[in-house]
Amino acid sequence: xxxxxxxxxxxxxxxxxxxxxxxxxxxxxIDEMIEAGEKQGIRIVKGIExxxxxxxxxxxxxxxxINHKAKKLQELLEKARTHHLEWAMKVLKKxxxxxxxxxxxxxxxxxxxxxxxxxxxxxxxxxxxxxxxxFKEVQEMRKRKREILKKKVxxxxxPSLRSVLRKYLEEFAKEIEEKRELTLFEVIEAFxxxxxxxxxxxxxxxxxxxxxxxxxxxxxxxxxxxHPGQQLSWGKDYLIYxxxxxxxxxxxVITPYHNWHSVEHYQKLANELELxxxxxxxxxxxxxxxxxxxxxxxxxxxxFRVPYEVWENLSKVISF
Numbered sequence: 001x002x003x004x005x006x007x008x009x010x011x012x013x014x015x016x017x018x019x020x021x022x023x024x025x026x027x028x029x030i031d032e033m034i035e036a037g038e039k040q041g042i043r044i045v046k047g048i049e050x051x052x053x054x055x056x057x058x059x060x061x062x063x064x065x066i067n068h069k070a071k072k073l074q075e076l077l078e079k080a081r082t083h084h085l086e087w088a089m090k091v092l093k094k095x096x097x098x099x100x101x102x103x104x105x106x107x108x109x110x111x112x113x114x115x116x117x118x119x120x121x122x123x124x125x126x127x128x129x130x131x132x133x134x135f136k137e138v139q140e141m142r143k144r145k146r147e148i149l150k151k152k153v154x155x156x157x158x159p160s161l162r163s164v165l166r167k168y169l170e171e172f173a174k175e176i177e178e179k180r181e182l183t184l185f186e187v188i189e190a191f192x193x194x195x196x197x198x199x200x201x202x203x204x205x206x207x208x209x210x211x212x213x214x215x216x217x218x219x220x221x222x223x224x225x226x227h228p229g230q231q232l233s234w235g236k237d238y239l240i241y242x243x244x245x246x247x248x249x250x251x252x253v254i255t256p257y258h259n260w261h262s263v264e265h266y267q268k269l270a271n272e273l274e275l276x277x278x279x280x281x282x283x284x285x286x287x288x289x290x291x292x293x294x295x296x297x298x299x300x301x302x303x304f305r306v307p308y309e310v311w312e313n314l315s316k317v318i319s320f
Contacts, residue, residue: 001112001285004029008036014301018311020045020064022280025080025204027068028113045318048073048216049226051080054209054239059231061212062252064278065318066221073219080205081114087203091120094198095191101127121187134190135182137197141190142176210246217247220319224250224278227257234265244273249317254279254306278314279306 002010004021011019019042021033030046037044046068050061066073088107096102106123107115124130150169156162191198216223225240225248232239240251251270253263254277270277281300297303 001118002283004033004036007033007283008040008042010299010301011042012040016042016301017308018043018045020047020280022047022049022062022064024049024060024114025051025077025084026113027066027073027077030068047221050207050212051204052207052209052212054243057231057236057239059209059228059239060226061209061216062224062226062250062278062280063212063216063219063221064224064250064314066216067219070219073215076207076215080207083205084114084203087200088115088120090200091192091198092123094200095124098197100124100130100133103127117188117192118184120192121184124191125187134187135180138182138186138190139176141186146173146176209243213243213247222249222276222314222318223247224252224276226252226280227255227282228252228266229255229259229262230257237269240269241273244275248275250276250278250314252280253277254310256282256300256304276314276317277310279310281306 007019007021019033019037021029021044023029025048027046027048030044034044034046045064046066048063048066048068050063052059052061085107089104092102092104092107102123103126106126110119112119125134146169150166153162153165153169156165188196190196193199213223225243228240228251240248251266251273253266253270258266267277269275281304283300286299287295287297
């Protein structure tokens with residue numbers, strides 16, 4: 001994770017002209033981001049990304065050009081944060097009930113306004129007595145995945161291909177058994193994912209997408225559906241039509257979550273619905289894997305750019 005100062009510095013090094021900090025359910029870094037942007041000569045657009053639900057479908061809603069200090073917005077965010085912290089406490093208590101040593105004071109020490117699963121992973125792994133148990137749990141998850149793969153391999157009708165894949169799985173199993181390193185995503189999946197041993201339903205406050213759209217409009221912003229291709233299939237375009245009627249004004253078309261065909265599809269849909277097209281890198285941090293011998297991509301800015309024309313178009317409808 002980067003501080004606003006680090007983000008602005010990295011953006012300057014990559015000749016970026018416009019940035020928007022859109023933290024999940026949080027606006028706590030905006031003032032600092034504006035100050036850091038001014039020092040680097042980068043325009044900062046005030047923003048947020050809400051976790052929302054629309055008729056049972058998880059959707060992320062962006063708000064650009066918002067009044068981030070509006071009372072109604074602050075009240076909702078504080079409610080969402082309180083809910084999230086209560087959920088995190090339940091997860092930690094479940095871990096404790098499973099025999100893991102947990103220092104509950106660590107939850108209070110987290111600086112982020114809206115904590116992530118990586119923070120829970122850090123609390124879990126901080127205690128030395130937990131580390132071997134965590135490793136064993138992840139190994140069990142790896143074995144379960146391998147068994148699923150083995151069953152799939154046995155359904156392959158071509159004998160020669162089935163034989164090759166059997167051999168590959170045997171070699172893969174040996175390699176995994178010897179591997180001591182645990183990735184962040186493995187720990188999250190084994191402990192906090194839907195199949196994880198400490199999974200608790202209700203991570204985020206249930207915010208209706210239409211309610212978030214209304215709030216963004218009330219605080220002077222432009223509501224934009226984030227990376228629709230990540231959460232929706234093309235067969236669910238009708239949800240975007242419905243959101244348009246609820247006040248949706250933009251669609252994030254240009255994003256690393258979309259392949260070329262998705263960009264083409266959602267660009268056409270945005271034009272059809274007269275939604276402003278936006279783009280974003282969805283930067284979350286650097287990729288620094290010490291095991292990789294060749295590593296040319298360290299973060300999404302190394303390969304992904306949003307055309308400046310996208311900002312010029314958005315700037316016609318956004319408030320400053």
